[in-house]
Amino acid sequence: MKSALIVEDHPVVRSMIKLVLRGEGFKRLYEASRGDEVVALIRVHRPNVVLLDLGLPGVAGLDVMERIKAEDTTCRVVVFTSLEAQFYQERCMRAGAAAYVSKSKDLEDLKAAVNCVMAGYTYFTQLPSSSVAMGALQRSEKELIDKLSNRELTILQYLARGSKNLEIANIMHLSYKTVSTYKTRLTLKLNVSSSVHLRDFALRNHLI
Known part of the structure; x- marks a missing residue:
């Protein structure tokens, strides 16, 4: 069954x-x-x-x-x-x-x-083999996103949705300090200067 x-x-x-x-x-x-x-x-x-x-x-x-x-x-x-x-x-x-x-x-x-x-097979979307159709900004930001770890990407999503560091720490069973470190690392990796810009980045790239 x-x-x-x-x-x-x-x-x-x-x-x-x-x-x-x-x-x-x-x-x-x-x-x-x-x-x-x-x-x-x-x-x-x-x-x-x-x-x-x-x-x-x-x-x-x-x-x-x-x-x-x-x-x-x-x-x-x-x-x-x-x-x-x-x-x-x-x-x-x-x-x-x-x-x-x-x-x-x-x-x-x-x-x-x-x-x-x-039936034992897989089913995935056929993605474009090149980024010719993407603008320069989109290509650049996709490359930045691709370099993030799964945990970094998840924390980015939480931050972009407005979650506070302590809330994220409790959800992901991390320390407050660890989440703060990830937040700082994300702003550096994505070349943004604040949480507001992190949200803008996430929205622009359909991450939330």
């Missing part, structure tokens, strides 16, 4: 995913709205597939995938997110995802991804 864990913090989106999965023959469906709930639910229910958003409260999606990989489980991860594939798809592949689907696509793409993954 096919089973899936849906990890998504928006109830309407969870309901939509459930409809898709039921239409594809999934009988056992489990839900989580926070990243820090995922591993425990996988241990209990052993789903065949995990439908995972990246922008989650608790623990961010990239960190969730690293934790799933460390579990050495047989379940496969389908990333279903609104975040730009050009910045996140390769990171997700490295973290162990079997598919990457944009929420802006037709639901047929989600169905195709789930069926591919259940």
Whole structure:
């Protein structure tokens, strides 16, 4: 009997995913709205597939995938997110995802991804092989983003959404000092001078 864990913090989106999965023959469906709930639910229910958003409260999606990989489980991860594939798809592949689907696509793409993954294949977006179509600023900033670690990128997202250092520290189980160090490092790596400019950078590159 096919089973899936849906990890998504928006109830309407969870309901939509459930409809898709039921239409594809999934009988056992489990839900989580926070990243820090995922591993425990996988241990209990052993789903065949995990439908995972990246922008989650608790623990961010990239960190969730690293934790799933460390579990050495047989379940496969389908990333279903609104975040730009050009910045996140390769990171997700490295973290162990079997598919990457944009929420802006037709639901047929989600169905195709789930069926591919259940059949033992992968499903990823074909990205442009060159950045000819991108402007000079976009190319330059994408290169800066590509050099960030997953943790740096996650902290950038939290900061850009307005989270305070202490809040980020509690969410990510880091010290306040460590988050402050990451914040300073991000402003240097991205050539910005303040948190306001970090947010502008993230918005301009569709990171939030």
